[in-house]
Amino acid sequence: MPNHAPIPDPVPRLQLRRISKRYPGCLANDAIDLTIAPGEIHALLGENGAGKSTLMKIIYGVTQADSGEVIWQGQRVTLRNPAQARSLGIGMVFQHFSLFETLSVAQNIALAMGAAAGTPRQLEPKIREVSRRYGMALEPERLVHSLSIGERQRVEIIRCLMQDIRLLILDEPTSVLTPQEADDLFVTLRRLAAEGCSILFISHKLGEVRALCQSATVLRGGRVTGHCVPADCTDQQLARLMVGEAAQLIANYPKVTGGDAFLEVRGLSWHNPDPFGCSLKDINLEVRSGEIVGIAGVAGNGQDELLALLSGEQRLNRNEGATLRFGQEPAAHLHPDARRRLGLSFVPAERLGHGAVPELSLADNALLTAFQQGLVSKGLIRRSSVEALAEEIIRRFGVKTPDSQTPARSLSGGNLQKFILGREILQQPKLLIAAHPTWGVDVGAAATIHRALIALRDAGAAILVISEDLDELFQISDRLGALCGGRLSALHATVDTRLSDVGGWMAGQFAAPQSRASATR
Known part of the structure; x- marks a missing residue:
């Protein structure tokens, strides 16, 4: 772990001066200026396509700017590759994972840290210690392809935390974390900042930005359009800075009951042959035409397995005895294309x-x-x-x-x-199954996606949404449940459910919530 004392020197940790980058048909960055001080947690805000990812790749050496200057701790540098950036003390967690799926967790981390850090076997104890310390448990010998999305995100974060970093770039780091995991991560980030590490934080979760970041730079159309102190702004004000018009970005959709069941799952138990995977145990699930059912859960609790069995990427053996029907048609043994002919679409x-x-x-x-x-x-x-x-x-x-x-x-x-x-x-589709539909998208894109899901629901489709964004699930779902250890809680009307109820289900406490007229969260 980095152990830097706060640097009293007023020299900025990082300065970007008039950085520009053009791709065919697109000016991704247009004369961008950005300054980050030692120990500062600085947010970079903007809608999807605003140029944030391109700018981060320039800082990390993945992409080179067409023009402009990068000033690192008072010295002009040319960052030609990520290895050079890491040697200076720059670490980055990408939104799309940069991991080798056929290698283990320890091997991936060893590749990033270089030969001087030791062999994968030598790094395993430290990986376990760091992951336990920050509440992101990892088994170093597991192959990456066997990990859930949330677990892969943990590898990315732990890989950076184990390096001697002076600037940590985080691109949507909490997009697959539970609220508690995000809170634990924020404790870590504040500790790093107190030790002098600068943090550049990209997130579309505006509440996180307001709670964590001391300052923010806003991009729109590849240009800097403003600066702000997030704690002094409301979510609507931040959204307006990002997309220009905040109206209808956060909507309260009416809840509905739905009609006849289109998706019916009864007695679904499935043994996962992967020793690190999650087996499913007696899953019972019904999704009605004209409703949205939301399923929450901490990553690695059976979401991937359930999605594979519903989509047809993994099929049940005929002796497993489970019932899976699409509109009264047996579907447990059908290939994905046959399930699509019955009305399935899958995200x-x-x-x-x-x-x-x-x-x-x-x-x-x-x-x-x-x-x-x-x-x-x-x-x-x-x-x-x-x-x-x-x-x-x-x-x-x-x-x-x-x-x-x-x-x-x-x-x-x-x-x-x-x-x-x-x-x-x-x-x-007659049935849409969507996993993490707004993972890592900006508030404008999330609103577009939510409106499309509600319109599809109102047209009569059955919709199943699996997400780790509890705010999203409460906003669009008509009924809610949660997965824990391969078991699914009973589904309950969203209006009769509190956030604490879902948190209990995610921990395996499947008692029904007390009935109430509306959810108090």
């Missing part, structure tokens, strides 16, 4: 590599799951129809991109999420 947790192929264009990514929507005729792709669908998704969901031929990897996280969700919604 996976991972955007790149699972929800979209990074190297393919948006048009080709639209074809991946919507090919049954008249986009293929007699074995031939109807290219004009594919491109028309992609353009309609871009238009209706406000996806910021030059055109439908843009590779998926070039989009910001929020814009890619809007595209994936739009692709699934425009197929007019």
